[in-house]
Amino acid sequence: MPVEITMPQLSDTMTEGTVVKWHKKEGDKINSGEEVADIETDKATMPMEAFDAGTLAVIVAREGQKVKVGQVIGVIATGSEKPDEIKKKYASGTATAAPKPVEAPPSKPAPAPAAKPSSAPAKPGNYQFDIVVIGGGPAGYAAAIRAGQLKKRVLCIEKESLGGTCLNWGCIPTKALLDDGAFIRKLRLHAAEHGVSYKDLSIDFPKLISRSRAIADKLSKGIEHLFRKYEVKHEIGAGQLLGPHRVKITSAQNTREVTADHIIIATGAKATPLPGVAFDGKKIITSREAMNLPRQPKKIAIIGAGAIGCEFADFYNAVGTEVVVVEMLDHLLPNEDDDVSVLLERVFAKREIDVRVKTKTDKVETTPGGVKLTLSGAKPGVVEADVVLVAIGVSANTDGLLGSNSGLEIFKGRIKADPQYQTNLPNIWAVGDCVSLHWPPQEGMGGYRHPDLAHVAHHEAVNCVERIAGVSDHLIDYKSIPGCTYTHPQVASMGMSERKARELNRKLKVGKFPFSASGRALAMGEPDGFVKLIFDAQYGELLGVHMIGENVTDILAELVVAKKLEATEAEIIEAIHPHPTFSEAIMEAAGVADGRAIHL
Ligand code: FAD
Numbered sequence: 001m002p003v004e005i006t007m008p009q010l011s012d013t014m015t016e017g018t019v020v021k022w023h024k025k026e027g028d029k030i031n032s033g034e035e036v037a038d039i040e041t042d043k044a045t046m047p048m049e050a051f052d053a054g055t056l057a058v059i060v061a062r063e064g065q066k067v068k069v070g071q072v073i074g075v076i077a078t079g080s081e082k083p084d085e086i087k088k089k090y091a092s093g094t095a096t097a098a099p100k101p102v103e104a105p106p107s108k109p110a111p112a113p114a115a116k117p118s119s120a121p122a123k124p125g126n127y128q129f130d131i132v133v134i135g136g137g138p139a140g141y142a143a144a145i146r147a148g149q150l151k152k153r154v155l156c157i158e159k160e161s162l163g164g165t166c167l168n169w170g171c172i173p174t175k176a177l178l179d180d181g182a183f184i185r186k187l188r189l190h191a192a193e194h195g196v197s198y199k200d201l202s203i204d205f206p207k208l209i210s211r212s213r214a215i216a217d218k219l220s221k222g223i224e225h226l227f228r229k230y231e232v233k234h235e236i237g238a239g240q241l242l243g244p245h246r247v248k249i250t251s252a253q254n255t256r257e258v259t260a261d262h263i264i265i266a267t268g269a270k271a272t273p274l275p276g277v278a279f280d281g282k283k284i285i286t287s288r289e290a291m292n293l294p295r296q297p298k299k300i301a302i303i304g305a306g307a308i309g310c311e312f313a314d315f316y317n318a319v320g321t322e323v324v325v326v327e328m329l330d331h332l333l334p335n336e337d338d339d340v341s342v343l344l345e346r347v348f349a350k351r352e353i354d355v356r357v358k359t360k361t362d363k364v365e366t367t368p369g370g371v372k373l374t375l376s377g378a379k380p381g382v383v384e385a386d387v388v389l390v391a392i393g394v395s396a397n398t399d400g401l402l403g404s405n406s407g408l409e410i411f412k413g414r415i416k417a418d419p420q421y422q423t424n425l426p427n428i429w430a431v432g433d434c435v436s437l438h439w440p441p442q443e444g445m446g447g448y449r450h451p452d453l454a455h456v457a458h459h460e461a462v463n464c465v466e467r468i469a470g471v472s473d474h475l476i477d478y479k480s481i482p483g484c485t486y487t488h489p490q491v492a493s494m495g496m497s498e499r500k501a502r503e504l505n506r507k508l509k510v511g512k513f514p515f516s517a518s519g520r521a522l523a524m525g526e527p528d529g530f531v532k533l534i535f536d537a538q539y540g541e542l543l544g545v546h547m548i549g550e551n552v553t554d555i556l557a558e559l560v561v562a563k564k565l566e567a568t569e570a571e572i573i574e575a576i577h578p579h580p581t582f583s584e585a586i587m588e589a590a591g592v593a594d595g596r597a598i599h600l
Pocket of ligand 1: 171
């Protein structure tokens with residue numbers, strides 16, 4: 001079928017453009033992605049590439065001719081049709097060539113080419129892209145890949161490295177460090193029990209860091225490969241929302257605008273500073289610097305005992321740095337079930353981590369040798385350290401994101417979106433850590449809290465694209481988000497804490513199984529931990545999962561699926577769990593809840 005090349009709309013205000021130059025003449029072969037002409041608007045001259053391969057059958061608009069947006073400027077013969085006949089039709093004005101449905105450009109060789117105005121067939125608004133994604137983290141890259149799989153014309157704009165915080169500065173590099181730390185700790189504290197002795201243990205700190213950086217780099221490159229595979233266009237630059245359908249891209253080379261039917265904002269988040277205490281990147285640092293320090297600190301102070309603070313406490317303690325953790329709330333990991341937090345506190349204390357909960361940081365000062373913290377509350381005093389890691393939470397990346405007339409609504413510094421990812425503007429969506437979620441009042445989800453986790457970002461992004469494409473209206477159950485902390489012992493949870501469940505006045509069945517009774521845990525020399533399951537006593541509904549111990553982050557997925565399939569404690573008990581595994585503790589905990597555990 002012949003495909004019309006039409007004048008693209010390159011901005012919301014553009015109504016016409018001039019064909020400055022044709023790079024092809026009638027009868028020439030065209031490959032998809034090849035530049036066919038240069039188009040001039042009132043703002044810039046840009047090359048236009050063909051989405052379809054074939055033969056340029058007819059040039060309708062000559063060089064120098066002004067053409068209205070959406071009007072045909074040329075036609076490509078893509079199949080067996082004869083270019084001469086197409087030419088005759090267009091010359092006589094009887095052309096009826098129906099535009100082909102919108103489709104993504106076929107594969108192109110690496111690397112993924114930068115976005116250019118395309119000659120994609122006309123569609124409402126005639127935008128260059130079906131979807132433009134701002135941000136290339138777990139939300140942005142997942143959105144872009146899913147859109148590519150669904151044959152959407154998609155562009156992902158990322159200002160740093162593909163993979164975002166998660167791959168480059170979060171989930172992955174920290175896990176590499178934590179695993180190195182666990183290995184070192186095992187040698188230090190437990191080698192003799194395992195019949196291993198050594199003369200001298202030395203740690204090459206820069207090598208630990210460079211191993212984790214290499215893993216991050218490798219995964220980031222993997223995203224580039226997936227982009228090529230799914231024909232996602234990718235551009236390095238800062239995206240700015242100018243308004244519906246319009247995004248400005250500022251890169252080291254230039255600034256230009258692109259248009260899209262839909263825009264997905266996935267710009268993620270960055271570390272929040274303590275009020276009045278600016279990060280200096282050397283002594284007062286974020287997790288980015290903490291995972292990339294040039295030298296191992298002798299002593300580190302950590303403010304904030306959420307997942308990030310506790311993971312760094314675990315790592316630095318394992319490699320032999322003195323660690324102080326300061327937390328204003330009652331416990332380490334204050335969002336976890338109290339039993340879990342208390343056990344982690346006990347383990348940290350055993351390892352001589354100075355844990356100061358219910359303690360407030362009043363002042364942070366830099367000194368010639370490092371930093372000085374003044375504390376009040378349960379464990380007051382002055383703490384001096386080489387560096388202080390501030391890990392009190394994250395704030396959305398919105399700097400420079402919104403053009404002056406974008407009209408996008410922000411709530412408490414984050415992009416306001418509903419649980420269907422819709423912002424206040426049509427066709428503009430937001431997913432991942434940059435979002436402030438808003439539920440209808442009857443949902444009782446506490447207003448606006450968004451779980452800032454990579455897997456949440458990923459699922460929101462995929463759901464959002466499938467919604468846009470009309471292939472699925474699946475949504476996330478925000479009451480059952482799994483969460484993990486990769487300290488040693490690890491922590492994994494989903495759903496309500498016991499305290500929260502009791503506040504609801506529901507009759508509960510609670511089952512707790514300790515790892516000290518698990519053959520697998522004992523064989524591994526890891527007896528610290530337990531699985532605690534909370535069920536509704538009447539219906540057997542799984543309300544909460546709280547686990548601490550080795551490998552619990554991996555066995556959590558069983559309970560995520562159980563919850564999704566509405567499994568009861570009886571069904572969990574009756575499902576055969578392989579022996580010897582940590583997962584048996586799940587079956588046993590359900591057994592304790594139901595009064596029929598075998599090993600307790
Ligand atoms: P991000 O990953 O932050 O990606 C956003 C991207 O957008 C960035 O690459 C940024 O450069 C880019 N960007 C921003 N503004 C613009 C713009 N204007 N134009 C173009 N690009 C822009 N989560 C877990 O689930 N498990 C973990 O174990 C875990 N560990 C973590 C450890 C640490 C130390 C940290 C800091 C976080 C951790 N997280 C973890 C959280 C996880 O990293 C985030 O939830 C996840 O990365 C959010 O994904 P996102 O795509 O929304 O944002």
